[in-house]
Amino acid sequence: MGGGNVSRNVSQDVSQDVSRMSLEEIENIIKDMIKEDNKVSRKDIAMILGVSEKTITRYIKEIPNIKYVGKGKNGHWELND
Template identity: 50%
Template structure:
């Protein structure tokens, strides 16, 4: 979560590399966090906590 606070434009791949898990693990965990949303699309978007 701290990674998203510091860089709200980080990708799934970048998160996985920093944490040391697979991209699929990141995707599964993000789905569990109901307050976390991706705003926009592709590289022009960003993560936001509600």
């Protein structure tokens, strides 16, 4: 999944210490990555933020307007802003 080029357009300020970020900041980064590439993988998001895929899954569950449509590599993220 994902294009791998997402990190190019995500803010260069993304701290590797996510524990200092507010949930809102993390949500905004995740949303920006999905807007840039709706096929971005949890793995790619996790690498950018410096956390595990499981942590990204927990963050995404907390964001009510994001859902994954489809299965596996054939699916994509949808944002309902």
